[in-house]
Amino acid sequence: MGSPSSSDPRDPDCVSGVCGADVPPLVGSVLTGTGLTLAAAAARLQRGEPLPPLSDVQRRMVEEQALAG
Numbered sequence: 001m002g003s004p005s006s007s008d009p010r011d012p013d014c015v016s017g018v019c020g021a022d023v024p025p026l027v028g029s030v031l032t033g034t035g036l037t038l039a040a041a042a043a044r045l046q047r048g049e050p051l052p053p054l055s056d057v058q059r060r061m062v063e064e065q066a067l068a069g
Contacts, residue, residue: 002027014056025055025057025058025061026038026058026061031054031058031061033052034051034052034053034054034058034059035052036051036052038061038062038065041054041058041064041065041066041067042045042062042065042069044061045062045066046069
């Protein structure tokens, strides 16, 4: 089982992007660590407003929500 290097935080054994030891990207409707709901982040994205730092998984979720809008 490989471990990620300090320069590459991705775990090669975790291809889905969400693994058991990770903080969940979403708790209820709130994007973990952002204070924004998924809907609020998608609305910001649609308006072209800046978003707080998001994980790759969170960004994909927000983009999909914005497209479904």
